[in-house]
Amino acid sequence: MTLHLAVALDGAGWHPAAWRETSADVFSARHWAALVTEAERGLLDFVTIEDALGPQSTLPDGLDERTDQVRGRFDAVLLAARLAPLTSRIGLVPTATTTHTEPFHVAVGIATLDHVSGGRAGWRAQISARASEARHFGRRRFPPLDPGARDLAADPHVRDLFAEAADAVEVARRLWDSWEDDAEIRDVATGRFIDRDKLHYADFAGRFFSVKGPSITPRPPQGQPVVTALAHARLPYEFAAGSADVVYVTPHSDEQARAVVEEVRALSGEIKIFADLVVFLGEDAARRKARLDELDGAELASDAAIFTGTVRELADVLLEWRRAGVQGFRLRPGVLPYDLERITRGLTAELRGHGVFRRAYEATTLRGLLGLPRPASRYAEVS
């Protein structure tokens, strides 16, 4: 069975000094167009696009005033939409925050991305716990994030944010189903454009918001765009298991990979488990990374494991983790487009040599690439 391969796009790459080693202009559409078309040439399943409702920072919360790293980002959903007409098969998975946004707008935005891409939309649902971001909205006051805190689940504030995220995904899923597939009838004889018995109220009422529905947008081509989430601990695993189709986990070893898979699998038999890795590729990968570390004045730190080495060595790691039950990988290229091209032109061939990666796109939708069936609307009457 094919191994799923995605890349996470952010700025000039995942090393904070990456921008110094590339000619990439992160604020031009051309930069992003080149990356996503390269990823599609490599037959990858999808790209994710990072986002947040505040500037990047090396601090867990608040500005760091550094001027030597990329600061600033596009809205990821709009960026994904801008890339959709330039591609035809690859999935597009922007990040959108559940914390300060309107669930109705996010649901309709992702549905629209699915329409403009012909069924290739996903959503990386993310919470925002930062007090600095809450101040951009001024509607809720958040306690400062405690960088020392290890136990997320013990923090009632964070628990609430995940509960709210689960509600936001639930609302989106109801809204995506709120128009049955055959709601539009265009029946000239009776003058009816839609069969309103096939439009449904979402009627969601929860602790954080309520949403009436139906959606203003017809059912997206995939029925349900693919929901994904990054998770490092029990609480987010539970959120992902309950809400997402794909979870990105961050093991740092074979043993951890096995343990994480076991923990997540116990929560959900269906969710696709992807592992995240930051990758610097090539014979000189370690040297390249060391040079960037020096430019940045610090050794790269990451929530995900950092890999430096050749694509052959990376393939060995992926195959080992695959045996541990990991079904796919979301690789975070250290430098763009350099490490992306090592993935699309080297790693994929290596994996193909092992018989675990596709030779051509086998489906036209993201659900199709991930082997997820297109679900009927939850409101459709089974006849």
Add this chain to the structure above:
Amino acid sequence: MTRKRVHLAAHFPGVNNTTVWTDPRSGSQIDFASFVHLARTAERGKLDFLFLAEGLRLRELKGRVHDLDVVGRPESLTVLSALAAVTDRLGLAGTVNTTYNEPYELARRLSTLDHLSDGRAAWNVVTTSDAFTGENFRRGGYLDRADRYERAAEFVRLSRELWDSWRPDAVAADRETGTFVRPGAIGDVGHRGAHFSVEGRFTLPRSPQGHPVVIQAGDSDEGREFAAAHADVIFTPHGRLEDGRRFYADVKRRLARYGREPHQLKIMPGVTFALGDTDEEAAENAAAIRRQQVGPRTAIAFLEQVWGRDMSAYDPEGPLPDIEPDPAEGVSQGRVPIKDRAAVAAKWRALAGEKGLSIRELVIEVTGRQTFVGTPGSVARQIDEHVQADAADGFILVPHLTPGGLDEFVDRVVPLLRERGVFRADYTGATLRDHLELT
């Protein structure tokens, strides 16, 4: 005296009975291909911009989703961002409500669109707020008109503050010195107002237009005042000559109060059109379109909105029934309410009696008559005359068919406007501000 230039925009057909879906040529209202078709047609004609409306709750009549009109739209800014990839010069205008959004997020989305389109973004600021629409949002509720416009004004001022917060040269990206952003070039925003409290730092460099173009669509005194203070373009329903001249004079007069010049606010009525090879043929086409727009059940639905009660038992081809409107709250949700329904009913009854009209004939008579009807030459002349007579600075064209409803206009009318010397032969600038001559 030099002749004023005409500005033209294309409105993607809306979710109301102006859009005819029973015609065999009617295509999808949601497939991206339809948006591409209309955008490319508009760009082929060198129009100023494409315009998308917004409605955040499906309209209801008698407590049920209205099922007679085209319905189902994408999120405006998302589809416009996709269109930026398949067009080069065309302005991209999206309607986004200020009541159900937050400035930090929306300013960021608009700035993104401006970046990704190389300076072609516009925002139609609407304030529509009712408890019915509010049921889809965290904020919920209802704001009365004064509060809505106060919130909208604060929203736009704050958005511009965010857009201005990065100095134009803030991004150095100097690989030699390792300076990505120039020290001190990104300002902090600290805003405390009646509606918003926003403190922190914006996430995007100044966009190509600096400020995306702001459009206003609302007709009340508060709406006009808001436009005079904050907008670059007004989208207005006043498309007829005399009515347009009054509106134009009224709004342009308000500008001085804000230290603005008349040319800094472009007035663009939304208009419909019907063409033909002869004036007679055009009139026939116009009448045929109106019959398509008002089918038998649509005629009854219009009546119900005015009478405020169920009238489905009446024959649309028969006479107006002899019953009075229900003064209670009305049966229509999700569209601008009809003011003084009793007076409208009385007027309709008088008209029907005078001309001997059936229900459907009456509704055809009182709704949606095309603004411009005639040969391409005649329509080009009417448009030019309206603009030279200060009834408008240009028009937002509302075709009745998706997606081909603008094709004939672009192929046959636009060249004649060009011959009259009042419409561009090609784009002379890169940004929407350039097209609109907003400086």
